[in-house]
Amino acid sequence: MEGIKYIKGIGIWYQRELNTIKRKDDLFLQPIFEAFTNALESISIQKEKYQLTEQGEISINVFLTKNLFSKDTTSYDFQKIIIEDTGLGFEDSEYERFINLRDDRKGFSNKGTGRVQFLHAFDKTTFDSIYKDKNSSTGFKQRLITLSKCEAFIQKNAIIRLDDEKEVKSDKPKTVITFETLLNQKDKDLFKTITASEIKEALIRHYLAGFCEQRNNLPLIKINLLIDNSVSTELSILPSDIPVPNQEKEIDIHYSRIDGNDIVKSSKKETFKFKSFIVPESELDKNGLKLVSKGEVAKNIKLDNLLPSDQINGNRYLFLLSSNYIDERDSDTRGNINICKKKDFKKNEGPVLFSEEEILLEDIEEKSNLVIISLYKEIEEKRKEKERSIEELQKMFLLNPKTIESLHNKINIGDSDDVILRKVYEADAKIVASKDAEIKQRIKELDNLDTTKDDYQEKLAYQVDEFVKVIPIQNRTALTQYIARRRMVLDMFDKILKKEIEKLQKGERINEDLLHNLIFQQHSDKPEDSDLWLINEEFIYFRGTSESKLDNIEIEGSKIFNKEFTKEETEYLNSLGEKRLSKRPDVLLFPDEGKCIIIEFKAPDVNVAEHLSQIDFYANLIRNYTNDRFQINTFYGYLIGESIEDRDVRGRVSRFEHSYHLDYWFRPSETVVGFENRSDGNIYTEVIKFSTLLKRARLRNKIFIDKLEGNQ
Template sequence: MKYEDNQYIVPESLYWKGVLHNFSKSRTALQPIFEAFTNALEAIKILQKTEPSYKGEISIRINSAETTVPDSYNFAGLSISDNGIGFDDDQFKRFNTFRDITKGFKNLGSGRIQYVHYFDNIIVKSVFCQEGKFYEREFSASKKKAFLDKNSIIYHKYCKETNETASKTTISFNGLLENSGIYNKLDQTELKEQLKKRYIHYFCHNRTSIPKIDIQFYIQGELKGETSIIESDFPGIDKTEPLELQYSKISSNGKSVEKLDKVKEFKIDSFRIPRNLIDNNDLKLVSKGEIVEESEIKLESIPKGEHVNGFRYIFLVSSEYIDDRDSDMRGVLNIPSIDNFTKNRNLFTEEEILLEEIQEGVNNKINTMYPEIEEVQQEHLEQLEQLKEMFLIDDETAGSINISINDSESKILEKFYEAEAKKTALLDASIKDSIDQLNKLDTTSPNYLQELKKEVDKLVKAIPLQNKKSLTHYVARRKLVLDLLAKVLDKKLEVQQSGREINEALIHDLLFQQGESNPENSDLWIINEDFIYFKGSSNIVLSQVEIEGDKLFKEDFTTEEEKYLRSLGENRKIKKPDVLLFPEEGKCIILEFKAPDVNVSDHLTQIDKYAGLIRNYTADNFQITTFFGYLLGESIEPRDVLGAVSSYEESYQFDYLFRPSTKVIGFDGRNNGAIYTEVIKYSTLLERAKQRNKIFIEKLQ
């Protein structure tokens, strides 16, 4: 034997503390278990090369301890046993050699680093055959101080001849260095699911020849559960398609990337799985038979949560190119993007297949493999067009952002607004630069006029573009509000399907939120553009209405006034007009909203009553004499209105009714006022507002 008993394995020209610092702990908590499981599969493969009929076996034992909380356990340790080739001198040498590339599976010896990052002590016992005899070897791995002080992470305990007649290796993980919810929840069922997910490519390709894999779960040394991974656990491959991708290199001038005639073959294995078995569609790269969890390649052909005819899809992409780009940390690929390739060319070979090429090529190939997926893509494009129309997203901006089929509507809009912000920043920078240049102009220079004109032209071009961006958002928001009003009138909102009578409240709050007193934040522009610039309130009792901090109504009333205000069992001081607006001193606009199904003609005098209260019972400093009333609804029959109050007339456009100025009687010495009133449909206001907004939209396009 080449290794002495009871010795630390100390490498030449390698400082383990530095290596452990440089190769960080994997973000995948079960990575050391995956590493050991992979080694077990590979150990069996090595034997099968010389004995093709050799039946491999892997046994996993999970040990847990009880806690004081019922049905809760603490992870105590885990062991993985296999009947592969075992740690003979050659295999043990490879295990001890960092960055070893001789194994044939392109492993670089980083697995043991994850072992010691996660566990305090790892013990390996291995029986193997060498030169016709069987031996047993035991060694341990750790990054404890005793090991690192010797510049080692491996301690070789012994290697001796044994009476055993079959190879077997058991690796035991003990002393989890950090408490982990993932490990504490680990039982036979959970580990099986984790292994199935991680090794689906290997298992699906080897369904009929996978090793016998058993998993046992022990609590306090007592067997509590066991399961096996078997052929029927995995779907067969639905389709396999080859894909050739071109290599690229940096151009001779070093400023661009050019494609080469040289190609490499990739393979796409697809699995069509009933949607109840998996939550998401997925695309993964496969390196050395294992799924790469952390990859920048994304599935763009179909949204993750989408299903097509009741099925979801997994696409696994493998190639020797991917295997060759696996890094020292298993599953971390060194495949360059275009930016990395051009900026850090010394990190890569002269010829590479770029990340973007793999991404595009694979997703395009998936579309040809499954035409039904293209239908989903078409739906996504239609959704995008709807968003563009709804939010007035211009084609230039939409074309400048990378929109994935996985993007939600909010994500698409987020990307759009980010692109808009960048454009605005560039415009602002351009404007500032021009202003700075103006400061530098010399009026005595012979080129002064030409230089001035140049800077002025730049400003004249930039400022309208900047203003256009702001106006686009303004108009787009108005378009959304109009669309919402249309849905309310058509009763298409989900809340309207509940049967509750809330249509009037929906319209009221859409136009001017009830209880608010700042019309500038309202959407009263739908009725009249000027309304949002006036002072006013929405659904506030008359006695509490304020104008610039002063109460509109009197604080004290005479006995006669109080008697009237509370006559007939009413309290007229707490009446609540839907909306009051005060455009200027002495004037008041009264708006009343009625539910679309209410006959408006039954409420023709309501605004008049409010006008009478405001004319006669406001504070002395508020002498309001001119009123404008707007009674709004949808169920308006002109003959009902004309028949009920003969002073109403139909407008010449026949889309609303109006009453010319009518007296508002003043009592107790107050002069009469006057009120002009309109009765108008919501749908009429909606069409008018749409036409006004359409003019803006056409100007922006």
């Protein structure tokens, strides 16, 4: 040998070319995976070429060194990684392919660019390969190769240097790859605490499909962790470590083609292998549906009905899909699969130009998810159970369907009702922004408003208009006024509770009327003009009345208590000197046929617990004494005040529970007794503080107010 030799690129400029093959930043173990894949392939080629039966060996050795803090932190410094295999070695044909960057003659759908991951991760990678050579006097030769993108190499337009080539004595081929000097600080930090177990688990997850295929024919795989050159941990990957597929199935997926403006299915199809695994949640951190390329897990695709963190009976699910079609579409960066999406196919756009017929990613996802549901009824049932629970909560709390839809990918199948509600209420929460001086001045004008005065609405409208003038002219729209009103009402609500309005500063108590009129003007039958959104956004869209006598309440022009009462009913309704149908519930709303919302307000200094049965009483009157055509049997009650003691509430009505996350008390469905021939109804009730309503309303509206004021 005449000394070292840099292998210069011909027809390629490495400084530019290396930038086109990206580092896989999400996988700091990617260089190990690349070397391990090459070792597997090398062993496979050797067995086929020389008709061998030996299983072969691969060892991964991670060398760390102690530092000053290692004793206390179990953190070490990275030294090097050495990976050995008993595969074919760098025979002439393999060496020729190695020195040509995009040579894919090796087969296995290789693109010949995996070594670039070595360059991106390490300053220097060396190969010491012993291989069979029939022209050698010993039967074997050795090649020593260095791989680097450092300045000394790039200046010579090279990434490979042949350091030595000679005849050697050996009894079998082998290749030793050594990685030295990490280039990325994040990698250095991750390797400081790496364990042999983590590497073993990562290899099993990454090569699960291939390992399953070769379960009983795997090479002997060892993982060693060495600290200061002494073996700290030695592990092996055995057939018993490989999960057994729970289900295996072949799936036919048809190609698609363009017909005019439509995408239609072709008669041409490919067969995909589907494998599923049920793994304890302690061993699998996420559910997933993944494409497998050349035996390696390569790409996550859409998994319906299960979120990544869901678990069923303590287990998670892994679904793997492999096919020659996937292998052929692996990119230069191993694991980046170029499978066409519908939108790109129609435009013939994307990372590559597509053929006239392609298998579409959406079809792969759809077919796979249908197979999953057909094989695992428990997943389908859990999904339906979650949807039923959400639907019940949506009806019970009159939750905004759009908010629920926005949380579609955030509600786990195992979430409790309380957790779901918390996620719903937090969905609109935003960071509070600062307010400018002009806006503060407008808010100060609220001090002089009194919600019990006849001119309250006009004065509020004037303040709203003045507030709008502060907003830039391009934003003065109907929405601006709508949001501005909310902004003003929220601050008015806050000032009443803090006794900051002029009337209360003089020593008057906060009576119920002040807050009642703020939320829904007394004696009004127009919820759309109210501020009931302070309680729930949808309440303003329902029919209803405020402070109306029961026997005067109408739905669609008909009085609901317009019926002929029996003698017994008449006697009851007027017994004990009471005129029960003359009572005035604070607010009654009718969201749908057969449903009624009852809201009662109590002054902040009133012990709310003393009125826990009031809503039940109104529900009973409506259930039993309304006209037969209405048949209202489902009730939602909201008792709202400020003086609420947990023990008072639960001491009087033990079925009330406190929701710690959302700070309210609730009683699940309670019977509303039906008398005479009427069936029982049911009522759900909440007890909540005014201050809690204010906090929730501010959170729900913060994003709109911030945009209005130009703070976002």
